[in-house]
Amino acid sequence: MSLFRTELRRLTKRRFTRYMTLLGLLVLAAVVIGVFFSNQKIGAEQLARAEVQADQQYQEQVRYIEQERVACEQAKKAGTPNDGRYPDDCSMITPPSRDQIEAKWFLPSTFDFRETFDETLIPFAAILALVGFVVGASFVGAEWSTGGMMNLLLWRPKRLTVLLTKLAALLTGILAVTLPAAVLWFAGFWAVASFRGSTEKMTSGVWQSFMLTGVRGVVLVLALTTIGFALASLGRHTAMALGGVVALMVVGQFGLGILLSMANVRWAEAFLLPTYALAWMTKTVTLQDWNSCNATYYGECKPDTLDITWQQSSVLLSVGVVVILGAALWAMRRRDIS
Amino acid sequence: MPAVLEIEGLRKTYKSRRRGTRNALDGFDMRVDAGQVHGFLGPNGSGKTTTLRTLLGLIRPDGGRMSLLGHEVPDALPAVAGQVGAIVESPQFFPHFTARDTLSLLAGAGEVPATRVDEVLELVGLRDRSGERVKTYSLGMKQRLAVASALLKNPKLLILDEPANGLDPGGIREMRTLMRTLAESGMTVVLSSHILGEIQLICDSVTIISLGRRVAFGPVDEVLAQHSSSAVRIRLEAVSDLPAAIETLTRAGIQVTGHPDHLMLAGVDKPASVTRLLAEQNLYVSELAPIAVDLESVFLELTATAPVPGQHRQVDESMKVGGTGQPGPAGGGWGA
Numbered sequence: 001m002s003l004f005r006t007e008l009r010r011l012t013k014r015r016f017t018r019y020m021t022l023l024g025l026l027v028l029a030a031v032v033i034g035v036f037f038s039n040q041k042i043g044a045e046q047l048a049r050a051e052v053q054a055d056q057q058y059q060e061q062v063r064y065i066e067q068e069r070v071a072c073e074q075a076k077k078a079g080t081p082n083d084g085r086y087p088d089d090c091s092m093i094t095p096p097s098r099d100q101i102e103a104k105w106f107l108p109s110t111f112d113f114r115e116t117f118d119e120t121l122i123p124f125a126a127i128l129a130l131v132g133f134v135v136g137a138s139f140v141g142a143e144w145s146t147g148g149m150m151n152l153l154l155w156r157p158k159r160l161t162v163l164l165t166k167l168a169a170l171l172t173g174i175l176a177v178t179l180p181a182a183v184l185w186f187a188g189f190w191a192v193a194s195f196r197g198s199t200e201k202m203t204s205g206v207w208q209s210f211m212l213t214g215v216r217g218v219v220l221v222l223a224l225t226t227i228g229f230a231l232a233s234l235g236r237h238t239a240m241a242l243g244g245v246v247a248l249m250v251v252g253q254f255g256l257g258i259l260l261s262m263a264n265v266r267w268a269e270a271f272l273l274p275t276y277a278l279a280w281m282t283k284t285v286t287l288q289d290w291n292s293c294n295a296t297y298y299g300e301c302k303p304d305t306l307d308i309t310w311q312q313s314s315v316l317l318s319v320g321v322v323v324i325l326g327a328a329l330w331a332m333r334r335r336d337i338s
Numbered sequence: 339m340p341a342v343l344e345i346e347g348l349r350k351t352y353k354s355r356r357r358g359t360r361n362a363l364d365g366f367d368m369r370v371d372a373g374q375v376h377g378f379l380g381p382n383g384s385g386k387t388t389t390l391r392t393l394l395g396l397i398r399p400d401g402g403r404m405s406l407l408g409h410e411v412p413d414a415l416p417a418v419a420g421q422v423g424a425i426v427e428s429p430q431f432f433p434h435f436t437a438r439d440t441l442s443l444l445a446g447a448g449e450v451p452a453t454r455v456d457e458v459l460e461l462v463g464l465r466d467r468s469g470e471r472v473k474t475y476s477l478g479m480k481q482r483l484a485v486a487s488a489l490l491k492n493p494k495l496l497i498l499d500e501p502a503n504g505l506d507p508g509g510i511r512e513m514r515t516l517m518r519t520l521a522e523s524g525m526t527v528v529l530s531s532h533i534l535g536e537i538q539l540i541c542d543s544v545t546i547i548s549l550g551r552r553v554a555f556g557p558v559d560e561v562l563a564q565h566s567s568s569a570v571r572i573r574l575e576a577v578s579d580l581p582a583a584i585e586t587l588t589r590a591g592i593q594v595t596g597h598p599d600h601l602m603l604a605g606v607d608k609p610a611s612v613t614r615l616l617a618e619q620n621l622y623v624s625e626l627a628p629i630a631v632d633l634e635s636v637f638l639e640l641t642a643t644a645p646v647p648g649q650h651r652q653v654d655e656s657m658k659v660g661g662t663g664q665p666g667p668a669g670g671g672w673g674a
Contacts, residue, residue, distance in 0.1 A: 002449045003447050005446065006446035013435065014434070142432065146431065146432045146433065147431065148431065148432045150426070150430065151431070151444065153396060154394055154396075154419070154426070155419060155444060155447050155448040156416075156419070156447055156448070157394075157395045334398075
């Protein structure tokens, strides 16, 4: 327990931890503030203004269509060759009806908590996962590269206990930031919705769904923190984790994505990790193959689809964590420390 | 006297596809008795640090037996680690923490009372600078901090690898006094150093390692005596008498090396016989001085690392035990 408390102290004493956490929280705050100022509450005034704008749009459309119809008839009289711009029968050029131009198109952006909050949990998890990854990598990587790990092992020779205690302290620290941040995130967007949108139709089912998405977000943060920590421990340097992830993203993801798309591989996105991260957060990502065409009863062409589910993502995430952390533990146990 | 540290037949081999196999430790033996200050000497790359790292569980040995404070290690290391304070190689600390933070975190990990931090800071002379970040410290100050971290546990056995590195002359003297004080208080100290004059002054006993094997061990006086060459330097009243003296002494079976103003004699059991022999030939001695051997010369002789004019000795070119005594390359490089 003393080692755990000490490692927690070491984690919070590190300037890098403090700065990265502060930076992450500032970015999250900036997102909430940005959403606040880019949305408005819809009232009678906004609805009236939207009606006026819809009317104006309708009038413009009528004028434009009339001009086009006249131009069509003139072209027909002049015998100008029809290059496909106008139909054979100019009377077919008719303006839309007034009800086809809806006032809601002209409403300002508004934050509907029930409809939109779920999506905000994706950047929340992504930003904190990034912070967790970098802080986790630095926490153990700097210990290795500065000799701190060797010093510690002279005091506590049980290597696996030391590494796992460090990880436990790191995850506790990240959790201690993530959970209050999640509460503030909920509260912040609730305030945004209250003042710049709507909090209507919030049923217990919706709350439950948000909570589950939040829990999945927290799990993603902890998993990526663990992976960052394990990679840096494996390479005994922070750069191992950061370099590894840059290489993976640039070569393994962008490169692979381009290669797969050039090779016209079906379901190319199914080979890319961000798809699984998104599926983890949104429960399902549906991929579409636009090269295929399934004719419907109404003559529409529907693409083939492939669902990537959060369960599949959970398997990938679990295997990733187990393999990388397992390798780090194995290396910690077996490799000489010099 | 009970042994605090025992090593028998310790082996550590590094294998590399590119550089082949290198025996960093090749059946190394060592014994340190309780309450001693023990010097652990060897040239660069001889296996000193590998020995210490292996002993402390940082490196896995390929063979041999080790014990610390009567417990077999590495198995019993968790049980004895609290009684063994150590610094291995150059002091390394997280640069952005202060000395106090560094020691306080170690004390926390080792369940040592926080008051001990102030005690050791005082002991190594860092009390007034303990609030500064380690990255602002000089090498000597880092060295003091490293010693402080090793003393934090109030250990029964203190292992210090090059503790005088970077210390100013005053610091070296303070370190020497500290070692002696600690030994007098009952602590056993193992000291690895290249400052052989210091070792000779501080240590009760020594172990000398070369190419992963022990080449000498025992109390300092005994090691010196074993390698005493019975050399004597003489000067005569008249320098012009030197050739006659050489002839007389050589005839008597003494090995003589002539110099412009003096002679060096080897294999002299009784220096009085030299004066008698020369006086019989009316050659009068103005100075006769037995040459005392020191640890440095013994070390250089045993490890065959004495500099030779015009030659550049490579690391690992030193004495092989049981060999011809000629230095020879053993392969490998840095990293023992």
